[in-house]
């Protein structure tokens with residue numbers, strides 16, 4: 001059962017050392033070659049060159065007909081683009097300023113502007129103007145006048161401190177020979193201030209100068225009381241501007257202001273002459289008398305958008321749309337030293353009583369408003385003689401203002417203090433003030449910061465307001 005199997009042995013040689021075969025070799029990088037060579041920057045030479053003096057060829061010949069056709073072709077497109085641009089509503093309701101957190105108008109400071117009381121009557125604040133930086137306010141005041149003014153007048157200047165509050169006493173005070181009726185700061189030079197008095201004088205001050213050297217020009221501007229004053233901003237880089245002044249003498253005078261010489265030079269005068277065939281305003285007996293010499297001007301305003309257009313409020317409730325373009329010299333006035341022109345374009349439906357405010361909108365170029373003692377605020381459009389909106393008041397307001405950046409609201413002040421209206425609904429906002437407010441004579445919105453507003457009172461006080469326009473503008477009233 002058991003068997004033996006034999007097998008042959010197999011094996012392999014073991015090796016304990018393997019001899020490595022190695023060959024010695026060498027490597028060598030190429031030798032670096034160095035070479036010295038000289039370099040030098042290029043030589044420069046200064047050479048003077050002289051351009052030829054520009055030669056302007058004044059004798060350019062052109063084809064008038066072709067130019068006319070070209071202008072006729074491009075004008076409608078250009079005009080449409082410009083109109084689109086100016087009436088663009090892309091920034092509508094956009095306000096770049098911080099609105100106050102409270103929802104009502106609030107008086108934050110009251111300053112006694114004029115401590116002088118004459119014949120037991122305090123002077124009332126009648127004109128206010130912010131300078132171009134929005135940090136200084138000029139305040140003027142007057143006494144009620146029946147006849148010629150025999151008072152001295154003052155303009156007080158208040159500059160904000162770092163907390164945007166006014167000092168208790170004015171930073172500057174300038175004196176005039178009669179009560180001041182209107183003040184206006186230059187719209188570009190924050191230190192140039194003008195004022196017009198009840199006796200027709202125009203004063204020009206540089207408020208940077210020392211007290212005794214502030215007056216830079218004084219002229220007899222009109223034969224009667226000055227009623228309005230506006231610096232006209234032209235869209236050029238030249239600082240030489242025009243100051244327009246109006247008076248009950250029936251003229252609007254245009255003064256060229258030279259920023260170098262700081263002088264006013266009379267350039268032309270405008271007088272309201274109704275055209276024979278146009279709609280005549282219903283004249284009262286008083287204005288009939290004025291017809292031969294022209295009605296006194298109670299106010300005027302030049303457009304912010306098209307500086308050649310302006311609107312005028314004349315005695316007897318007359319509202320006129322005017323233009324400096326195409327104004328004709330009035331017959332019989334050619335002997336005068338400056339041209340006397342008739343700028344009237346359209347007589348609008350007149351008010352039933354004297355007009356106290358006439359102002360173009362800063363928001364829409366075609367709108368302007370009037371405010372009258374007859375208790376009506378009216379909104380007119382250019383080229384239309386009837387108002388598009390009438391707001392009837394319980395008591396007439398002293399002054400009415402548009403609100404920059406808020407085209408839905410207008411504001412005014414008077415016997416009931418401050419009032420705010422919705423232009424769309426013609427309704428008054430209720431309960432707009434946090435404080436008890438005195439009767440107000442005048443108000444002015446700071447165009448740099450529209451929520452900052454000043455107003456004046458019948459007893460010579462100035463109020464500083466903070467007014468959240470957006471809370472009115474956005475309300476559903």
Ligand SMILES: [Zn+2]
Pocket residue numbers: 142143145149150151152178179198
């Ligand atoms: Zn006076």
